[in-house]
Amino acid sequence: MISEKRTSSQGRTAPRDRTTWHLVALLLLLVAVALVVPRVSGAAIVIAINVLLYAGWATSWDLLGGWTGQVSLGHAAFVGLGAYTVALFAQRLDLGLWVSVPIGALFCALLALGWGAMTFRLRGSYFVLSTIAVAEILRLVAINETWLTGGAQGIFIFSIPRLLGLDVFERSTQLFMALFFFALVLCVTLFVSRGRLGYRMRAVREDEEAAQAAGINPQRVKLTAFALSGALTGLGGAFYAVYLSFLEPHDIFFLPLSVQIALTAIIGGRGTIWGPFAGALLLVLSREMFRGVFDQANLLIYGVLILVVVLFAPRGMLGELARAAVRRRYAGDSRG
Amino acid sequence: MGHSSPLPGFTMDLTIFLQNLAGGLLIGGVYALVGIGLSLIFGVLRIINFAHGGFVVIGMYAAIALYGGLGIDPYLGALIALPLGFLLGLLLERTILARLVDAPPESTLLATLGLALIIQNTLQLIFGAEPKSVFVPYGTATVEFGGITLSVIQLAAMAIIIVVIVALWLFLTRTETGRAVRATSQNRLGAELVGINTLRIHGLVFATGLVLAMTAGILLIPQISVTPVITGPVFTLKAFVVTVLGGLGSVWGAIGGGLLLGVVEVFGASYISNGYRDTYGLIAFLAVLLLRPQGLFGRTVKRV
Numbered sequence: 001m002i003s004e005k006r007t008s009s010q011g012r013t014a015p016r017d018r019t020t021w022h023l024v025a026l027l028l029l030l031v032a033v034a035l036v037v038p039r040v041s042g043a044a045i046v047i048a049i050n051v052l053l054y055a056g057w058a059t060s061w062d063l064l065g066g067w068t069g070q071v072s073l074g075h076a077a078f079v080g081l082g083a084y085t086v087a088l089f090a091q092r093l094d095l096g097l098w099v100s101v102p103i104g105a106l107f108c109a110l111l112a113l114g115w116g117a118m119t120f121r122l123r124g125s126y127f128v129l130s131t132i133a134v135a136e137i138l139r140l141v142a143i144n145e146t147w148l149t150g151g152a153q154g155i156f157i158f159s160i161p162r163l164l165g166l167d168v169f170e171r172s173t174q175l176f177m178a179l180f181f182f183a184l185v186l187c188v189t190l191f192v193s194r195g196r197l198g199y200r201m202r203a204v205r206e207d208e209e210a211a212q213a214a215g216i217n218p219q220r221v222k223l224t225a226f227a228l229s230g231a232l233t234g235l236g237g238a239f240y241a242v243y244l245s246f247l248e249p250h251d252i253f254f255l256p257l258s259v260q261i262a263l264t265a266i267i268g269g270r271g272t273i274w275g276p277f278a279g280a281l282l283l284v285l286s287r288e289m290f291r292g293v294f295d296q297a298n299l300l301i302y303g304v305l306i307l308v309v310v311l312f313a314p315r316g317m318l319g320e321l322a323r324a325a326v327r328r329r330y331a332g333d334s335r336g
Numbered sequence: 337m338g339h340s341s342p343l344p345g346f347t348m349d350l351t352i353f354l355q356n357l358a359g360g361l362l363i364g365g366v367y368a369l370v371g372i373g374l375s376l377i378f379g380v381l382r383i384i385n386f387a388h389g390g391f392v393v394i395g396m397y398a399a400i401a402l403y404g405g406l407g408i409d410p411y412l413g414a415l416i417a418l419p420l421g422f423l424l425g426l427l428l429e430r431t432i433l434a435r436l437v438d439a440p441p442e443s444t445l446l447a448t449l450g451l452a453l454i455i456q457n458t459l460q461l462i463f464g465a466e467p468k469s470v471f472v473p474y475g476t477a478t479v480e481f482g483g484i485t486l487s488v489i490q491l492a493a494m495a496i497i498i499v500v501i502v503a504l505w506l507f508l509t510r511t512e513t514g515r516a517v518r519a520t521s522q523n524r525l526g527a528e529l530v531g532i533n534t535l536r537i538h539g540l541v542f543a544t545g546l547v548l549a550m551t552a553g554i555l556l557i558p559q560i561s562v563t564p565v566i567t568g569p570v571f572t573l574k575a576f577v578v579t580v581l582g583g584l585g586s587v588w589g590a591i592g593g594g595l596l597l598g599v600v601e602v603f604g605a606s607y608i609s610n611g612y613r614d615t616y617g618l619i620a621f622l623a624v625l626l627l628r629p630q631g632l633f634g635r636t637v638k639r640v
Contacts, residue, residue, distance in 0.1 A: 071442060071445075118626060119625075119626070121626070122625060122626075122629065124441055124442075125384040125441060125445060126580075126625055128445065129384070129576050129625070130622060130625055130626075132573065132576075133573075133618045133621050133625075134622070136573065136614070136618055137615055137622075140611075140612060140614060140615045140618075141615075143611065144609070144611040144612055255569050256565070256569070259449065263449075266446060297456075297460045297461045298457075299453045299456070299457050300453065300457035300458065300461070302450070302453050303450045303453030304454060305450075306446055306447070306449060306450035306453070307432065307447060307451070309446075310439075310446050310450065311432070311435060311436075311447070314439070
C-alpha cells in the first residue's frame, strides 16, 4: 500500500483538478455537435460519425495499448464479435438493442479474459503476433460458419426496433449514438486513468517486474484493462453494425481494421486522454480529403503518418505536446 | 473439398496421402523462403518486419509488370527485378530502420507496419485492386510419379529454392561478410568491437531478406493470383507462422517451419475442411507461442 502511494505521487502528469477541464471539453464537444448537426448535409454527418466512432475505438484500445502498454493488433475481433452479437440477438432473436448490446459487450469482455489469460505470458512482439492470430482465427470462423453468420456473403440488418422513439437507421440518430459511445469511453478512461487502476496500469507499462515488486499483480491489471478495452470496443462494434446495416466478415474482422484502430491512438498520442480523438480527427479527415486522389488506397495516408510519427514524434501528436508542456513547467527536468 | 474421413483407409488413400504430402512440401518450400528472410532480418536487426508480405507482393508485381508490360519471362525478369529489389532494401534500411537502431522495439514494429501500408496501397494505386496473375505457356505442364501428379513449375520453384538456400548457407558460413553477419546476430556490440560495421551488415541483411521474399513472389505468381491489399497481409502472417514454428531468428528453423506449414495446410484442407485452410497454421502458431516460445526447432529461449 505504501509503495502504491509512492507511485501515485510520482505521476505528475495527472493532477486530479484537470479532470474537470476534460469534462468541460467533452461537454463543449456535445454542445457543438448538437448545434451543428441539424444544419449540415448527409456527407458531413457521416464524417462526424466516423470521427467519433474511430475516436471511441482508439480510446478503448488505448486503455490496453497506451495506459497498460500491451500493443494489440487484434481489436477487430471485438468489433466483429460486438457487431455479430447485435446482428444475431437484435434481429434474429428479436431482443432489441437494450438487451443485445450489453450481451455483445459481455461476450467481448469474456473473450478478452480468455484471450488474455492465454497470451499475456508473452512479451513484446510475441504478444502482438498472438493478437493478430486470434483475430484472424475469428475471421475465418465467421467466414466458414455460414449457418450462424451468413458466411462470406454477409448478413443484412434491417429490422431493429426504435431506440427511445428514434429510428436507428437515420444518420442523425446514429450520430448521437456515436457521440454517446465516444463520451462513454472517454468518461471511463478519464475515471480509470485517475484512479488506482490507472496508476497500476501505468506501473505495469513502465516496468512489469518493478510493479510486481511493489505488490501489484500485473496479470490481473492487464486482464482488467483488456476486458474493459474489449467490452468498450465491442460496444462500438455493436453500434457499427447498426451504422453499416450490413456485416461482412472480411470488412469487420480483418487485420486492416485492427491496424487502423491501433494507429489512430498511436498517431494521436498513446496514454493521453484526448490523443486518440485527435488521431481520429486527423486520420478520418485526411482520409476523406485524399479519397479522390488515392481512390481505394486510402490507408496510404495511415502508412505515411505512422512513419512520420515513429521517426519524428514517437509519443504521438498530443503526447509530444504534453511533453513539451511538462518540459516547460519543470524547465530542464526531463522524462515527461 | 477433399476427404471427410479423418482416418484414410489404406490402398487408394495412400496415393492421396502421398499426393498431399508432395503438394504440402512444394508449397512449404516457398513459405520457407519467405520465412528465412523474415528470420534473418529478425536475427540480425532484432525487428519484426510487418512489411515482409509486402516484399513478396513486390516480387509478384515486378513479374507482372515485366511479363505483362514487356513480355519478359518471369524467371528471366527476376534477373532485372531482384537487383532493383536489393537496392530498394538498402534504401529503406538506410532511410527508416537505421534511424531506429536504438529505439524501443515497438517503434521499429510500427515503422515496418507503416511501410507495409505504403507498399500495399502504392501497388494498389499503380496496378488496381483486382486480382492479377501471370500465365506462362508452360504453367500447366505436369509430370507423374507412381500415381502422383506434380506441377512442373512447382518442381522448378523447389529446385530454385534449394539452390538459393545452399547459396545463402555458403555465403553465411564460407565468406568473411557472412561471418560478420552471424557475428552481428550473435552479439552486435561484440561485433562492433572487433571492427565490423554493423550498420552496413544491417543494410545488407535487410536487402537480402527483401530479395528472398521477392524471389518467393516471383516463383508463386505463375501459380496464384495477387491483390495488393490482401495478399500482403496473408504472406506477412504466413511468414510469422513459419518463423515462430521454427524459432524466431533461426534460418534452419524457418526451413522446417515452412515445410511444416505447407504440409499442415494441405492436410488440413484435404482431411478436415478446406474453408479453414489458413486456420491450421494459425492454431499451430498459437500453440507453439504458448507452449514452446523458442520454436519447435529452437534450442535456447530468447526473450523478445
